[in-house]
Amino acid sequence: MKCPVCGDPLGSATYIKVPIGMCHLCEAVWVAPGQLEVIKKTPRTFDEREVVKVRLLMEWRIVEGEQASPWHCPACGIRQIRTHYKDIPSLIMDRCPKGCGLWLAKDSLQKIQILANEEGRPT
Numbered sequence: 752m753k754c755p756v757c758g759d760p761l762g763s764a765t766y767i768k769v770p771i772g773m774c775h776l777c778e779a780v781w782v783a784p785g786q787l788e789v790i791k792k793t794p795r796t797f798d799e800r801e802v803v804k805v806r807l808l809m810e811w812r813i814v815e816g817e818q819a820s821p822w823h824c825p826a827c828g829i830r831q832i833r834t835h836y837k838d839i840p841s842l843i844m845d846r847c848p849k850g851c852g853l854w855l856a857k858d859s860l861q862k863i864q865i866l867a868n869e870e871g872r873p874t
Contacts, residue, residue: 754779755822755831755845755854766860767793772825778857781825784850790860791867805865826851836863 752761754774761781764773769789772781782790820831824847831854836842842862845854855863 752781752825755825761825766790767795767864769793771860780855780857780860781852782855782860783852787853787860787863790864793864795864795868797861797865797868801861802865802869805862806869820845820854822854824849824851825854837866839866 752772753759754761754777756779757774757777759774759776761772762775764771764780766780767790769786771783771786773779817832817834820833822831822845823829824831827847827849829847829849831845831847833843833845836844836859842859843856844859846852
């Protein structure tokens, strides 16, 4: 598979023991169905500065909904659908309408995992 952004071949990588596809040029990632849920459920300790940044992101919301992505699915080639994770502006996801997977920008997996940790934390 090739990176839909820069065209480089996707390499294999792991994120907390979960296999993902990664573009080593732009550092975006490809997550197959089910992998994001595994990542979100995996406990991990983060630097407090990163947690604070994500907490600040959670205060901003958008309501524009889904739109056509400029990128095509690296697995099946059809145009992906752009959406925002939990309506947070800086957490853009491009998802394959056929369900092949999700295309995430650099550092998005870490932000999503921090959000999952925050949601599971007692208040």
